[in-house]
Amino acid sequence: MKKFFSGIISQSSFTKDPKKKNIVFTKYINQLTSFHYKKSRLYKKYLNGLKYNPKKKYELSKIPFLPVRLFKEFDFLSIDEKKIYKILYSSGTSSGNLSKIYLDKLNALNQIKILQKIFNTINGSKRLPMLIIDKQILHLDRNKFNASIAAIRGFSIFANHVTYLLDENDEINYNQLNIFLKKNKKNNFLIFGFTHNVYLNLIERLDLNKIRYNSFSNALLIHGGGWKKIEKKKIIKKKFNDFLNNKLKIKNIKNYYGLVEQIGSIFFECKCGYFIPSNYSEIIIRDQNFKEVGYGKKGIVQLLSLLPTSYPGHSILTEDIGEMIYDPKCDCYGHGKRFLIHGRLKSAELRGCANI
Amino acid sequence: MSIDAKYLVGRKAKLSTFVEPFNPGVVEFLKDFSKELDNQKKTKNYPDLKALSFFCREKNILIFRKKYHNQDTIRYGLGLLFHITPSNIPTNFAYSLIFGLLTGNSNIIKVPSMDFDEIKIICKCLNVTLKLKKHTEVKNMIAVIKYSNRHEITKKLSLICDGRLIWGGDQTVKKIKEFETKPKNIDVPLSDRYSVTLLNSEKFINLPEYKKNILIQNFYNDTYVADQNACSSPHLILWHGKFFVKARTKFWSALNELVKKKYNPPAISSVDNFSRLASNFITNKNIKSYQILNKSLYVVTLKKIESGKIIEKSKWGFFYECDILDLKRIEHIVERKLQTITYFGFSKNYLFNFFKKHNFHGIDRIVPIGQALSINLIWDGYDLIKMLSREIDIR
Numbered sequence: 124m125k126k127f128f129s130g131i132i133s134q135s136s137f138t139k140d141p142k143k144k145n146i147v148f149t150k151y152i153n154q155l156t157s158f159h160y161k162k163s164r165l166y167k168k169y170l171n172g173l174k175y176n177p178k179k180k181y182e183l184s185k186i187p188f189l190p191v192r193l194f195k196e197f198d199f200l201s202i203d204e205k206k207i208y209k210i211l212y213s214s215g216t217s218s219g220n221l222s223k224i225y226l227d228k229l230n231a232l233n234q235i236k237i238l239q240k241i242f243n244t245i246n247g248s249k250r251l252p253m254l255i256i257d258k259q260i261l262h263l264d265r266n267k268f269n270a271s272i273a274a275i276r277g278f279s280i281f282a283n284h285v286t287y288l289l290d291e292n293d294e295i296n297y298n299q300l301n302i303f304l305k306k307n308k309k310n311n312f313l314i315f316g317f318t319h320n321v322y323l324n325l326i327e328r329l330d331l332n333k334i335r336y337n338s339f340s341n342a343l344l345i346h347g348g349g350w351k352k353i354e355k356k357k358i359i360k361k362k363f364n365d366f367l368n369n370k371l372k373i374k375n376i377k378n379y380y381g382l383v384e385q386i387g388s389i390f391f392e393c394k395c396g397y398f399i400p401s402n403y404s405e406i407i408i409r410d411q412n413f414k415e416v417g418y419g420k421k422g423i424v425q426l427l428s429l430l431p432t433s434y435p436g437h438s439i440l441t442e443d444i445g446e447m448i449y450d451p452k453c454d455c456y457g458h459g460k461r462f463l464i465h466g467r468l469k470s471a472e473l474r475g476c477a478n479i
Numbered sequence: 480m481s482i483d484a485k486y487l488v489g490r491k492a493k494l495s496t497f498v499e500p501f502n503p504g505v506v507e508f509l510k511d512f513s514k515e516l517d518n519q520k521k522t523k524n525y526p527d528l529k530a531l532s533f534f535c536r537e538k539n540i541l542i543f544r545k546k547y548h549n550q551d552t553i554r555y556g557l558g559l560l561f562h563i564t565p566s567n568i569p570t571n572f573a574y575s576l577i578f579g580l581l582t583g584n585s586n587i588i589k590v591p592s593m594d595f596d597e598i599k600i601i602c603k604c605l606n607v608t609l610k611l612k613k614h615t616e617v618k619n620m621i622a623v624i625k626y627s628n629r630h631e632i633t634k635k636l637s638l639i640c641d642g643r644l645i646w647g648g649d650q651t652v653k654k655i656k657e658f659e660t661k662p663k664n665i666d667v668p669l670s671d672r673y674s675v676t677l678l679n680s681e682k683f684i685n686l687p688e689y690k691k692n693i694l695i696q697n698f699y700n701d702t703y704v705a706d707q708n709a710c711s712s713p714h715l716i717l718w719h720g721k722f723f724v725k726a727r728t729k730f731w732s733a734l735n736e737l738v739k740k741k742y743n744p745p746a747i748s749s750v751d752n753f754s755r756l757a758s759n760f761i762t763n764k765n766i767k768s769y770q771i772l773n774k775s776l777y778v779v780t781l782k783k784i785e786s787g788k789i790i791e792k793s794k795w796g797f798f799y800e801c802d803i804l805d806l807k808r809i810e811h812i813v814e815r816k817l818q819t820i821t822y823f824g825f826s827k828n829y830l831f832n833f834f835k836k837h838n839f840h841g842i843d844r845i846v847p848i849g850q851a852l853s854i855n856l857i858w859d860g861y862d863l864i865k866m867l868s869r870e871i872d873i874r
Contacts, residue, residue: 165761172760172769190754197761411749411774423750442750468747 127154131429132236134402136244137457144459148405149183151429152437156186159435162201166435169193184407184415188425188440191384194222202227202433212269213383222384227433234386237430238277241401244456245377245391246281246343252307253282254300254342256316256324258289270383271317271348278315278345288316288324295324297333304336314344318363318378319352326366339371345391347379350466360396380464385439387430393455397448398462404428406462408445418449421465442468482624484632487590487602488609489622494585496619497556500868501544505580508608508617509535515604525597526704527570534854535577543581547856547864553871556583557665558641560867563633563655565646566591567708573601574854575644576621581856582867585620587636592627634658642867645669667866669859672710672818673792676701676848677809679824680718680726694823695733697849701821703742703775704852707794711819711844711851714793716800717784717809720824723802727780735772738796742775748795749774755797763790784811810839817841818859821848 131151138144157177159166166189170177173187181187193199194213206227213222226234257263260272279285286303290296303312316324321344331337344367350358360378367373380398381389390398400406407415408422416422424445431437448461498505513535522528533539548554560579564572572590579586590598602623609618626632637643637658642665645655652670660666676698686694702712718727756777759766767782775796783801790799803809820842822830830845843860846853856863 168761169757172757172766190750190757192750192754193757193761196758411746413749413753413774423746440750440753442747444746468750469745470747 127151127432131403132233132240136241136401136403137399137459138402139458141459144402145183148402148427148429149180149186152183152186152405152427153180155429155432155437156181158432159201159437163199163435165197165199166201183405183427186427186438188438189435190440191222191382191442194224194384194436195220198223198225199434199436200225201435206433210269211273211383212266224384224386224436225434226386230386230431230433233430235277235280237387237401237403238389239280241389241391241403242281250281250283251311251313251343252284252286252303253279253313253315254286254288254303255279256288256314256320256346258291258293259287262291273383274317274348275315281313295328295330297330301335304334304338307341308336308338309341311341311343314342314373316344316346317348318346318350319348321346321367322353322356322358322363326363326370329370331370337371339373342371342373343375343377344373345377345379347381354466382426382439382441382443384441385426385428385431385436387428388426393453393461395450395453395455395461396463397450397453397455398464399456400460400462401457403430406445406447406460408447408462409440413440416447418447421446423468424464442470444468482587482632482635484589484624484626484629487598487623487625488605489618492585492622493619494559494587494622496585496616497558498583498616500554500556500583500864501540501548501581502583504614504616505583505620506537506540506544508614509540509577509580510537511611511614512604512608513537515608516601519600519604521596521600525600527568528597528600530852531570531573531601534574540581543856547862553873554583554868555871556585556868558584559639560584560586560642560644561636561640562586562588562644563646563651564588564590564644566593567710568705569595569597570601571646572598572623575646576623578856578858578863579644579867580617580620582864584642584867587622587624587640589633589636590623590625592625630658637664640664643667647671665866667861667863671792672816672843672859673715674711674713674819674821674844674851675715675717675812675817676713677717677719677806677820677822677825678726678730678848680720680722682720682824683726683730684722691729691733694848695730695737697847698734698821699737699741700849701851703738703796706744706748707796709852710792713819713821713851714798715790715812716798718800718802719804719806727778727800731770731772731776731778735776738776739773742796744775744795752777752795752797755793784808806833807837810837813839813841815841819844819846819851821846821851823848 160170160177170187175187207225208228209226209231211224255275257275260275263272286299288295288300364376367376378392379389388404393399405427407425409425410416410422421444424441424443426441427438444465446463446465448463450461453461513532516522516528516532522532562575562579564575572588576586576588608614633655637660641661644667645652646669648671652668656666705712707714752774759779765781765785767780769779771777777797779799781799781801784803822845834845
């Protein structure tokens with residue numbers, strides 16, 4: 124598998140030739156599917172159910188997908204248990220069960236490598252100071268925030284220096300913040316946080332009277348993790364960006380999209396407001412009968428990634444709603460697909476009879 | 480009595496009244512409530528509300544009275560009933576209330592925290608009807624409240640009531656039973672159940688086309704109307720007789736036509752169904768074949784009826800089916816959790832004799848296809864009139 128990766132990682136992050144990407148990607152994803160078929164006992168049972176033939180080469184849209192919910196029910200492994208290096212857990216899902224994603228050392232490393240590679244294409248390779256809209260990892264509950272910790276760790280590699288906005292009691296640490304802002308009066312810097320945390324702390328709570336150096340306009344703000352928690356306040360992207368713009372003069376704001384369940388699938392919003400798959404990932408939008416749909420139609424998101432080799436998460440059916448966009452004017456990053464995410468499928472609240 | 484919860488009905492109800500079962504005032508109230516519900520414009524859009532209003536008609540209640548009430552005895556309601564009602568069927572709380580009233584009790588009903596339209600409409604009609612002067616007595620017998628995860632309220636109510644109707648999953652029932660009650664309190668646990676359908680393939684094949692369609696429509700009503708969510712909606716179809724292949728093909732394709740025309744579930748259902756199939760591939764060794772007729776009709780054909788193994792309850796039109804040559808094989812799936820058998824192609828008499836001969840530890844209802852959801856005063860094996868009232872023994 125190391126060899127498999129060296130081929131993939133040496134590619135550039137984005138392509139100018141979508142047809143070629145499709146050919147290469149399809150070749151690799153077929154290899155991965157039959158690899159996991161051989162390595163994961165549970166995944167093999169699943170594919171046998173679908174009558175998958177490991178010798179056949181499938182076109183991209185025919186590659187089997189695994190419903191993401193199954194990571195909550197089963198421990199999918201394509202490596203020897205002894206090789207498990209890191210377990211990622213998904214947080215904040217309605218059913219209470221957690222997804223468990225098993226990574227070996229190679230997968231954990233590649234996840235970070237690819238994240239960095241994609242990010243560098245977008246923002247240059249220079250490391251910048253970073254303000255993290257959270258508290259220090261050591262104050263986060265490992266069991267509850269495992270996925271958040273992984274994301275914070277992942278993103279903090281873009282920083283040459285990290286400052287946390289919150290103290291251990293979740294209060295804004297104005298002292299630290301002022302030191303950070305003063306230091307970076309004239310520098311570009313990064314802000315990273317989960318969408319709901321950014322909203323709560325920068326938009327709702329931050330008291331401008333307590334800030335001595337307002338240099339927020341130098342910032343590139345990266346946020347992700349979904350809008351669900353602030354949906355009740357009717358906050359949509361436009362409003363969110365306007366708030367940050369008006370209050371802090373932050374103009375450069377990038378939303379990202381990704382799932383714990385699939386390493387390698389990370390998408391940063393481009394200037395035109397779209398997500399664009401890199402050379403390591405792909406997206407297909409499907410209708411309720413799982414037929415692929417074209418531009419402008421909302422549907423269920425299937426994500427594919429070349430990175431997962433320690434667990435069969437290279438092609439998953441998410442519970443997110445997405446839409447393919449056709450916009451020949453958008454020339455950001457590379458050519459090929461563009462998409463939007465419109466939240467999650469509403470989970471039917473009727474769950475058996477239990478309701479105390 | 481006042482509880483720190485949201486009252487949908489009866490904040491000022493005294494809840495200390497108890498009367499005899501089928502009290503004329505109660506019957507009159509249900510009659511007026513039924514009319515009020517019928518008069519609501521929105522009721523037309525909800526088949527479950529129409530069914531509820533139909534249930535409360537005076538004629539229907541009097542049939543119940545004739546069937547279940549012995550005029551020669553002296554009976555009274557237990558006193559105050561505390562109902563914990565489930566979220567799988569929005570109108571369920573209303574039936575629980577009606578049972579409480581018909582048995583002569585005062586009632587405090589906890590409704591699910593979800594905002595179902597049906598609950599709003601029903602409570603509105605209850606309030607309007609209770610405003611009529613003639614219903615002053617019944618007014619003191621009803622309170623409908625809403626609260627979520629506040630165990631102190633459940634605890635308080637459990638201590639003062641004389642009986643509890645606990646609808647809910649096994650976990651809920653277990654949890655509620657932990658709260659202390661009066662020594663003479665009676666619990667009626669209405670926990671998770673599942674149901675199956677028994678079909679005679681030969682009789683089905685020989686039905687004229689229009690009768691096949693009626694049967695399929697009835698099956699649809701039993702299942703899809705409540706998203707297959709009711710405990711009494713079947714999820715396993717047992718085919719008896721020689722024409723399994725022919726009958727099943729006809730049955731599912733006809734149902735498929737109906738589902739495509741009429742059923743419109745939320746998008747998550749298609750992911751739910753596919754995920755369930757995927758899980759089955761991994762855990763279920765008993766699959767012979769499967770068929771996805773459309774996103775809302777999955778059929779998994781099982782190799783055999785396995786003893787001791789219950790197939791999990793499904794929803795959104797996900798069915799298991801199995802061919803059984805000998806009806807006696809049914810004993811392999813019968814356990815306490817099996818509630819209803821809906822059937823076609825057997826005479827009532829035949830089934831009566833069969834189930835009388837075999838005393839299975841389960842099965843509380845055996846009804847023709849089409850009546851799975853028609854709730855009755857005998858429910859889950861309990862005679863609710865007898866359980867929720869007391870008799871004075873005069874000699």
